[in-house]
Amino acid sequence: MALSCIPSASVAAGPLSFSQQAHLRPAGEHGPALARDPVVRYAGVSRSFVPGLFVVDNLDLDVERGEFITFLGPSGSGKTTTLMLLAGFELPDAGRIHLDGREIQSVPPHRRNIGVVFQNYSLFPHLTINENIAYPLRVRRMPAAEIEDRVRRALDMVKMSGFGTRLPSMLSGGQQQRVALARALVFDPPVILMDEPLGALDKNLREHMQLEIKAIHERLGATFIYVTHDQSEALTMSDRIAVFDSGRLSQIARPETLYNNPANLFVADFMGDNNKIAGRVTRIEAGAAQIVAGDGTELCCQVGPGIAQDAAVVVCIRPERLAIAAPGEVAPNVLPVTVSKLSFLGDHYRLYAANRAGEDVVLKLGSRNRPDDCAPGCQIAIQFSPRDCLVFPA
């Protein structure tokens, strides 16, 4: 018999297949584990600076040709190191890196033909903008006429024509960033690496540049590997996001998948806000589990195959999936909480509360329905659907 809290029909036709949760890499519709035509392939790559402490730990990763892939992760998780391994400024301790089907560990950085945009732009301060952009062409001994033509087109592309004769110090941060991008693109590298290129810009400019970089990516069709620790930047720009957790690839997936269907607690936690309620599985049946939360409340959630009877688990619910329950409502997953604060944020309200086990809970409520009776200290009940929660082993 199915658990009473979930209609048996919806278990079978659940919108999200939780079987995918257990895998680090998505399969089937979320892209094959091994790309058909990878332009970059990391195969078992490891790198440690201190013996025994891996900054990049046995990394397997394929980057599809023409894709915009983002490395996302907290500070120190090894994103830059992974990028520098590809650019050739770091050497792997183990594993192989392929570029265009060719192993490149033994290729020195200046022969890899990869465009790199560094976080601090790294425009040569003694050269004008034109000379900076011409630099990669000059070292390739292109004819002068072609250099001039390419420099002009590159400046056009980043909307910086007319600045060619200036020195980098005469440009604003955003303008320098554009020039750095133009310089990395001008020699048509098949792969372009960008390490937190917008980190130093203010919010508006950053959002503007995100759109422009994305537009340039679509126009050129080159492969972009982008590093950031800003999750909203990753979500808006990427075809796929690779989430790094202390040197390991935690999950790689499309932005929607990553947000709606994180593979583990780390990704769930890292991508957006999440309410976490600890509990223990008391019954499990046909993809649904009965869980007793710390405060004794019975919860009912969809679960994947990784969850077993009696397992200690964490139930994650997004703030926007929580609602205030009508008084006396008899429904699954009703939690009594004590309100601590209500904040108005323009387009929504945020209700801060705590359950009886002392776990903090945040609700995101639409700005239309201002919750009544929400004075700090008052007792209310909140509710969520069994399908809107994710269960991970604690």
Added chain:
Amino acid sequence: MSSIALVEYRRLASARVFRRLASFGLLLPALLLLFLFFFIPIGYILFNSVNNSEVRTAFPRASVEAARIVTGKPAHPAFYDALAEDFSTLKDTRALGEAARRLNYEVVGYRTVVLKTGRTFGSRPAGRGDNAARFAEIDERWTQPDFIAGFTRATRLLTPYYFLRALDMREDDSGDVVRVGEDVRVFVATLLRTLEISGSVTILCLLIGYPLAGCLVILPRGLSALLLFSVLVPFWTSILVRTSSWIVVLSKEGIINSTLLKLGIITEPMQLVFNRTGLYITMVHVMLPFMVLPIYSVMRSVPKTYLRASLSLGAHPILGFWKVFVPLTMPGIASGCLMTFIITVGYYITPTLVGGPKENMITYFIAFFVNDTINWGMAAALGTMLLGIVMALYFTIGKVVGIHRIVGLK
């Protein structure tokens, strides 16, 4: 404007004036120090190089008359009258000595004439004849045209004598500038030699110092600290000690020669000291810190990402080094070269001790004129020329690289 606003405005304005005065007041001691210890001595040197006051002090009346002497003609009687008057009223023998020395620069032998006249003039009663005859009687050279012309030149308000002499030139009796006799042409050659030695020392220091500074930047901390220490140790040792130890090391019985002899690489001891070789070795060692330190400090401030960027753009490491790293360290190179060159041009002890007689630098002559012959004019003229060269160099390099960058601003 309301009255309150006006009052407020005035209060602010006066506060600003006060602040400016206060900051100027704080600067005052520094300005005063600069004035006292820099501008006054330099100005004094400049003045000394054209000062012509010795003869005018000793013979004030004759100096006035000398201005009326027509070039090439014998002196008019009034000149000798004035001269006689000056000699008979002269009490200060020191002034006479200085005037005699000054006149002797113009014509050799003048000193004897003047001193002899000074000794005998009082004891000789005024004769019946004119004063011209009287001076001719004491020494006939008083009437010679070259002596008269020399006197005229030595009584002008300012004299080009020292500067001309520093360029191995002089003014002849007809007022034309001509080169001095071949046997006494010494300063131009010395000046050129000074520039040559300083330039070579600078280039050698750059060739050794640039890679050394690079090592200091690249090497792991412990090693680079050790290296920096060994560059700096000589800095903290007396220059005299360093120079004399080089003499010991480089001498015929020194370590280098004896080692090479033992190894059989040479059969005769090499002359490594008291010649150009020894001078270069010692000077490069002495000057190296002045080259290494500015370059090192600039190199350290060049971010490594520029070289990475150059690599990622496809440039070979050596190309990136030339096209990116060297230009970015240019302020350090300029400042190191300038410092090395300027200090070397004015160096005295080491060239004097280690160099041979053929390696005399301009400082040797400055010291010679100051200490031995007490010819302040020559010392000042040579010093001023040195100053001029250094200033010209400073502004040329400053124009090319930017003064603010040489002195380390921005």
